Amino acid sequence: MYKRRGLLIVLSGPSGVGKGTVRKELFTQPDTNYEYSISMTTRSPRVGEVDGVDYFFKTRAEFEDLIEQGKLLEYAEYVGNYYGTPIDYVDETLDAGRDVFLEIEVVGAAQVRAKAPNGLFIFLAPPSLLALQDRLVGRGTECSDVIASRIQKAREELEMMNLYDYVVENDEVSKACDKINAIVVAEHCRRERVEKRYLRMLRGE
């Protein structure tokens, strides 16, 4: 019988933009309807961190085995430790019709896009667009070097966001969360998705 598959939601963005803060805020909201996919890592647990809650903690050998077996949706190495997303949990949750939420680095997001082109990719951007606009209209008194470096940074962000479906400026955490929630609602209404559901249903799947 026809069953609607969940949506894979990927939140990413430049480091330091506040992805973790936004994700945590989203998951404290009582009506949040996404499943958070817990990452896997080879780094040691910090005080208070719980295996299976904060991360799945693995040895380097275990992690590399999982890579070999294709059991990671994405992974990357940062300062000597692996971080990744176990694929089975994501697949099972999506198959059960629930939306899965990943909060990952841009390198990982690019890997997920390649494997799950139908996912919903949200780029969390620093509120530099507005800041830049203020600067360009000359409200500030900054020297041209500062302005030039801002413009350079904006160009880099533009390049980075090319892979994504949506861009949310993180000017305020609660506003960014509202926008992300709206995007998920809207995405479920996108014609291509509704059409697919209709067609599968008409074929009796």
Next chain:
Amino acid sequence: MYKRRGLLIVLSGPSGVGKGTVRKELFTQPDTNYEYSISMTTRSPRVGEVDGVDYFFKTRAEFEDLIEQGKLLEYAEYVGNYYGTPIDYVDETLDAGRDVFLEIEVVGAAQVRAKAPNGLFIFLAPPSLLALQDRLVGRGTECSDVIASRIQKAREELEMMNLYDYVVENDEVSKACDKINAIVVAEHCRRERVEKRYLRMLRGE
């Protein structure tokens, strides 16, 4: 100086689906942020209807002059009367950076799509998807003729919605309004739109 242009929002769908009810509900919400584009018609005002509020009332000659001059974004004739959308109001409001909301028939929506491909097109669908699903899984006791005609209707709706970006099922007016509001928020975050704003700003427009 750079100025963000408003979004053209078009709500349409099969006749009888409840477009007018949903539109009225949207515009009674205190935080609605769209400008409603008042239609023009050659039909006579009904009791209580006010020129410039409910419609712009015109004679047939005036209406046809406006068609000639290209002053209508879309128009159609129903039971001997013209109905249409004056283009100037739409353009001026969009240029002022405000979103404009049209609630029109599917024939008109097709004309708007051709002229304003960047608009946001929402198809309001009867809640037949769910109803159909119930029937297909055999929960009901309806005869196969009824089921066949439902399937036929679903196929027609599918064909019709091909032109649209989003499909909102009108199962409940307030839920449909919530979805439409979410879609507008999301659409302002779509990467292509944000990118365009960024680029225009960097070029100093």
